[in-house]
Amino acid sequence: MEIYVLVKQVPDPEAIIKVKSDSELEIENKYFTNFFDEIAIEAGLKLREKFGGKVTALTVDNKKVDALRRGIAMSADDAIQITDPALEGSDQFAIARALAGYLKDKPFDLILAGRQAMDDDSGIVGPAVAELLGIPHVNTIIGLEIDDPRKEAKVVREVESGKEILSCPLPALFTCQKGLNNPRIPQVMNVMKAMKAQIKKVDIAALGLNAAEVGSQGAKIKVQKYLPPPKRPPVKMIKEDFPQSVKTLVKLLREEAKII
Numbered sequence: 001m002e003i004y005v006l007v008k009q010v011p012d013p014e015a016i017i018k019v020k021s022d023s024e025l026e027i028e029n030k031y032f033t034n035f036f037d038e039i040a041i042e043a044g045l046k047l048r049e050k051f052g053g054k055v056t057a058l059t060v061d062n063k064k065v066d067a068l069r070r071g072i073a074m075s076a077d078d079a080i081q082i083t084d085p086a087l088e089g090s091d092q093f094a095i096a097r098a099l100a101g102y103l104k105d106k107p108f109d110l111i112l113a114g115r116q117a118m119d120d121d122s123g124i125v126g127p128a129v130a131e132l133l134g135i136p137h138v139n140t141i142i143g144l145e146i147d148d149p150r151k152e153a154k155v156v157r158e159v160e161s162g163k164e165i166l167s168c169p170l171p172a173l174f175t176c177q178k179g180l181n182n183p184r185i186p187q188v189m190n191v192m193k194a195m196k197a198q199i200k201k202v203d204i205a206a207l208g209l210n211a212a213e214v215g216s217q218g219a220k221i222k223v224q225k226y227l228p229p230p231k232r233p234p235v236k237m238i239k240e241d242f243p244q245s246v247k248t249l250v251k252l253l254r255e256e257a258k259i260i
């Protein structure tokens, strides 16, 4: 099976993020692979182990390739970075257009993506790629079986108080949800191999796209304003002894915090 996995590098939860201007964030240079994309990589690798074929990790990013290296460390066969100055200012649709531009003339059976990126959280890119390619897609899958001779997929989704089993012909795109598998921890030798691996770079001209179709020109959505979370009020110490301290705590929770 020919499998592509869409991967994104997202800021480490401990990275310091500041609002630089209305529409720009300053993010500390600490990135790792989006959690749901590791699940997608693992799903691809499991299918390769069963049916043979190739798993290729694909990202759009001008600076970072951490998720591609993680994919190789987990034992993906290939890694492609779509990179071009014209991609600056991209929204979800522009990113999807670049990914679909790369995939449109490639032979593939399956595209796997994460259910959402843990930083921007929109869950748009996977379905948008499928729509641009005109292939079926199912989101947030927790089960995946392939009937290779019949070129058909059966997927499981969690729905309110139950599960839903769906089938569709291949090629198709699925976005992967927690519960589908437990991503493998790469072996040290593979991590070292991944650090040195050649990442293939592709620009947008090679995809048959022009600058007006991607980046800020191709974007349909623009960030109007980033707002930092409100500052947390200072910690209040209750210095009284028991039982007066409990009475004061309850009063504060009721009258100030308004949570009881």
Ligand SMILES: Cc1cc2nc3c(=O)[nH]c(=O)nc-3n(C[C@H](O)[C@H](O)[C@H](O)COP(=O)(O)OP(=O)(O)OC[C@H]3O[C@@H](n4cnc5c(N)ncnc54)[C@H](O)[C@@H]3O)c2cc1C
Binding pocket: 006, 007, 008, 034, 036, 037, 058, 059, 060, 061, 062, 087, 088, 089, 090, 091, 092, 093, 095, 099, 112, 113, 114, 115, 116, 117, 118, 119, 120, 121, 122, 123, 124, 125, 126, 223
């Ligand atoms: C070069 C570049 C410039 C950008 N400039 C701006 C900007 O100026 N302003 C701004 O607000 N945002 C910018 N972004 C961020 C961009 O808009 C979002 O990262 C993008 O829209 C994806 O949205 P999301 O993170 O919500 O993904 P989701 O839709 O939540 O992601 C779902 C899944 O889609 C796949 N996916 C998502 N992103 C990628 C990717 N890049 N490559 C491969 N697979 C992917 C992954 O499998 C992921 O799990 C830029 C991004 C890039 C790469």
